[in-house]
Amino acid sequence: MDQGTLNIVVTGKSGAGKQPRIDVLAATYGLRQLSTGNIFREYLGAFKQVRGGLEAAKFHRGDGFVPDAEIRAALAPACGPAGVDPDAAVLGLKAARYVDGGRFVPDDITNALFASAFRAAGGKGLVLDGYPRTPDQSDFLLGLARETGSRLDLVLLVDNEDEAIVARTIGRRICPNKDCGKVFHLEFKPPRDGKYCTACGSEVILRSDDTEEKIRTRLEEFRAKALPAIRRLVGAGIPQVVVPGNLPVFSDEAVRESVLGAVRPVLGG
Numbered sequence: 001m002d003q004g005t006l007n008i009v010v011t012g013k014s015g016a017g018k019q020p021r022i023d024v025l026a027a028t029y030g031l032r033q034l035s036t037g038n039i040f041r042e043y044l045g046a047f048k049q050v051r052g053g054l055e056a057a058k059f060h061r062g063d064g065f066v067p068d069a070e071i072r073a074a075l076a077p078a079c080g081p082a083g084v085d086p087d088a089a090v091l092g093l094k095a096a097r098y099v100d101g102g103r104f105v106p107d108d109i110t111n112a113l114f115a116s117a118f119r120a121a122g123g124k125g126l127v128l129d130g131y132p133r134t135p136d137q138s139d140f141l142l143g144l145a146r147e148t149g150s151r152l153d154l155v156l157l158v159d160n161e162d163e164a165i166v167a168r169t170i171g172r173r174i175c176p177n178k179d180c181g182k183v184f185h186l187e188f189k190p191p192r193d194g195k196y197c198t199a200c201g202s203e204v205i206l207r208s209d210d211t212e213e214k215i216r217t218r219l220e221e222f223r224a225k226a227l228p229a230i231r232r233l234v235g236a237g238i239p240q241v242v243v244p245g246n247l248p249v250f251s252d253e254a255v256r257e258s259v260l261g262a263v264r265p266v267l268g269g
C-alpha cells in the first residue's frame, strides 16, 4: 500500500497508551498525527491573535451563532495584519465560546473544526487521534470521507483495563516548571526523595486531570460515547484491530512488533 495515503483512527481509553502506537504507525506508514487537542489549540490560537476585546458570547444567539459573515466582518480587520486565516478565526471564536467557560463543546463545533483541519491536511496520510468521540462525530466523519474522496482504512483500538489505567495515572507526577515539565511515576520512575524533579529540583505535582475521580469519569465517558462511536465506524465496514495497552515488556521494539503484527494483515506492508 502506498506510503502516506492511509487514514487510521486510533482510539482507546484516556491513559490506555495510545501515543506510542500512534508513533509506530506514523513512522511506519509515513502518516501525520491529527489530534483534536492540537486542532483546538490551533483554532483557539487563531482567534486569540485577532480577538482584541471581542467576547465570543456576543456572537451567540439562542442555541447557535449569528451568521458566519457577521463574525468574519468583526474579525477580518485584525486578520490581515496578523496573517491569520479569517475562517480559522471564526471557528476559533465558536470554540472559545465553550472552551473558555469550561463548557462541553457541542458536536457540530467539534465537527466543523475537525473538517477544516482534515481538509487543510489534504484528507490523507493521517492518524486521527481523539476523533471521532461520539456516534454523531462518526457519522460526520464517514460523510466527510465520502465528500473528500478520502479512505478510512483502519480503526486501531488500544485496549487496557480500567484498574491498570487508574493505578498508572494516579501515580503520575509532573514537574510544574514550565521550562522542564519532566514526567515521573511514584512507582515506575520515582522523583528524587519521592517529591523532587531529578532535572530541576522543583517539587513535583499531581495534574488536576489525574485525580481518581476525573479518571473514572473519563473511563465512563469512553464507554458511553467513544465505544459506540467506534462501533459506528466498524458497522460501516472499516476494519478494526485491537492491540493490548499493557505489554509484558514495554520497549519500543515490543510496541512496534505488537502494533505491526496486528495491522499488517489488514494493511499489508
Ligand SMILES: [Zn+2]
Pocket (backbone or CB within 6 Å): 175, 176, 177, 180, 181, 182, 197, 198, 199, 200, 201, 202
Ligand atoms: Zn523539573
